[in-house]
Amino acid sequence: MSTDLISQDTIVALATSPGANGAIAVIRLSGSQAIHITNSIFRGKDLREQASHTIHFGTIRDQNEIIDEVLVSLFIGPNSYTKEHVVEISTHNSKYIIERVINLLLKHGARAAQAGEFTLRAFLNGGLDLSQAEAVADLIASNSAASHQVAMQQMRGGFSNQLKGLREDLVHFASLIELELDFGEEDVEFANRDQLKSLIDHIHQVIRRLIASFEQGNVLKNGVPVVIAGKPNVGKSTLLNALLNEERAIVSEIAGTTRDTIEDEINIQGVTFRFIDTAGIRETQDIIEAKGVERTREKMKQARLIIYLFDPTQDTVVEVQQQIADVAQLSIPFVTLINKSDLLSVAQREEYAVLSPVYISAKQGAGIEELKEELLHQVNVANVQVDDVLVTNIRHLEALQKTLESLDRVFYGIDNPVTSDFLAMDIRQALYHLGEITGAVTTDDLLENIFSKFCIGK
Numbered sequence: 001m002s003t004d005l006i007s008q009d010t011i012v013a014l015a016t017s018p019g020a021n022g023a024i025a026v027i028r029l030s031g032s033q034a035i036h037i038t039n040s041i042f043r044g045k046d047l048r049e050q051a052s053h054t055i056h057f058g059t060i061r062d063q064n065e066i067i068d069e070v071l072v073s074l075f076i077g078p079n080s081y082t083k084e085h086v087v088e089i090s091t092h093n094s095k096y097i098i099e100r101v102i103n104l105l106l107k108h109g110a111r112a113a114q115a116g117e118f119t120l121r122a123f124l125n126g127g128l129d130l131s132q133a134e135a136v137a138d139l140i141a142s143n144s145a146a147s148h149q150v151a152m153q154q155m156r157g158g159f160s161n162q163l164k165g166l167r168e169d170l171v172h173f174a175s176l177i178e179l180e181l182d183f184g185e186e187d188v189e190f191a192n193r194d195q196l197k198s199l200i201d202h203i204h205q206v207i208r209r210l211i212a213s214f215e216q217g218n219v220l221k222n223g224v225p226v227v228i229a230g231k232p233n234v235g236k237s238t239l240l241n242a243l244l245n246e247e248r249a250i251v252s253e254i255a256g257t258t259r260d261t262i263e264d265e266i267n268i269q270g271v272t273f274r275f276i277d278t279a280g281i282r283e284t285q286d287i288i289e290a291k292g293v294e295r296t297r298e299k300m301k302q303a304r305l306i307i308y309l310f311d312p313t314q315d316t317v318v319e320v321q322q323q324i325a326d327v328a329q330l331s332i333p334f335v336t337l338i339n340k341s342d343l344l345s346v347a348q349r350e351e352y353a354v355l356s357p358v359y360i361s362a363k364q365g366a367g368i369e370e371l372k373e374e375l376l377h378q379v380n381v382a383n384v385q386v387d388d389v390l391v392t393n394i395r396h397l398e399a400l401q402k403t404l405e406s407l408d409r410v411f412y413g414i415d416n417p418v419t420s421d422f423l424a425m426d427i428r429q430a431l432y433h434l435g436e437i438t439g440a441v442t443t444d445d446l447l448e449n450i451f452s453k454f455c456i457g458k
């Protein structure tokens with residue numbers, strides 16, 4: 001998709017999900033002719049004479065044939081999502097009706113929208129900045145309270161507002177330094193180096209905080225990859241089943257939801273935990289011990305959190321301590337679980353207390369709530385506030401890292417005999433990377449890359 005294609009065309013697409021069996025479908029148009037084109041197939045009031053943000057009942061006709069009774073919502077540009085005229089036609093949700101209506105609109109001069117084109121227009125017309133447009137996609141894809149919250153935050157401006165202000169301050173310095181260049185050999189300094197340094201220091205701090213938030217943001221957006229590990233027969237698959245079965249029971253309690261898509265995930269207070277390599281856990285353990293240990297290690301490395309299970313009827317405290325030391329070497333947070341607590345005597349419990357484990361009985365479902373609390377505690381999400389600014393997008397992370405690198409060079413340049421033209425170049429480079437996030441700097445390739453991942457109709 002090239003931006004020069006986004007001309008004056010009026011685009012149309014089904015905005016609701018195709019094939020879903022809801023009662024209503026919404027067909028959306030955007031562009032200068034949106035109202036005019038709709039009006040030519042609509043029988044009811046003259047849409048061209050109606051106010052913005054009004055809804056009108058009428059019929060869609062192909063000559064004299066009535067295709068459907070519909071409601072038409074009007075949004076007169078620039079007071080719309082795309083900032084252009086937007087029309088939404090609510091039809092009955094029949095594949096046949098949708099096709100007929102869209103074909104009629106195409107026949108009367110609309111063009112079929114490409115993936116993400118509505119949101120692309122919103123961006124190009126200044127309704128959203130780039131990171132907000134990306135958040136629209138995240139919001140639509142969000143499937144937990146946490147991912148919804150992060151996307152909503154970003155869509156409402158999030159950190160891009162913060163970056164915009166800092167970028168403007170930096171632009172100011174870049175122009176002062178460029179002015180110095182105009183004076184060539186004369187030794188003039190328009191840009192106060194101390195002020196520049198403190199500005200860069202400030203931007204540095206903000207960006208470092210944003211970069212540090214990525215891990216947290218990513219966890220909230222995509223879920224926490226968890227591995228359940230431990231020797232054969234400690235009860236890993238029993239625990240996994242206990243957790244997942246409870247989750248399925250919860251989900252099926254919500255009336256009308258038939259979500260069989262939740263594979264190996266559980267949701268604890270809005271945060272998704274994804275169990276990885278569950279196939280490996282469920283396999284029968286007939287592999288030789290050494291190979292099993294090696295495989296478990298590889299598996300654990302992929303996790304953001306490890307649940308390590310022990311069977312006190314198999315292992316002594318000393319053996320358990322050795323295994324814990326091994327796991328600790330990976331530097332991945334882990335929860336120590338003593339399973340089969342139903343078989344444990346009080347004396348044995350006391351013996352294991354030095355490990356500060358969580359005691360569970362996977363078989364009887366005891367201790368599962370404590371385990372869940374411990375999982376939440378380990379990912380430290382309880383402390384994330386609704387309005388915390390979190391980076392969740394890898395493209396943003398990369399741009400932030402590149403900005404930091406450029407800023408470091410500027411900082412070095414101020415204190416060292418580096419000529420103003422190099423200094424200016426490094427500041428421009430930092431500005432470029434900052435601008436990549438909000439879309440102040442874009443290329444067709446970048447836009448294509450972002451918007452082609454949207455569905456048609458978004």
Ligand code: GDP
Nearest residue numbers: 232233234235236237238339340361362363364
């Ligand atoms: P895995 O090899 O680690 O996946 O272990 P399994 O989940 O297959 O469990 C091994 C054996 O321990 C099975 O016979 C389970 O029924 C039993 N088991 C698992 N959890 C418990 C528990 O909490 N208490 C008792 N008594 N037995 C358990």
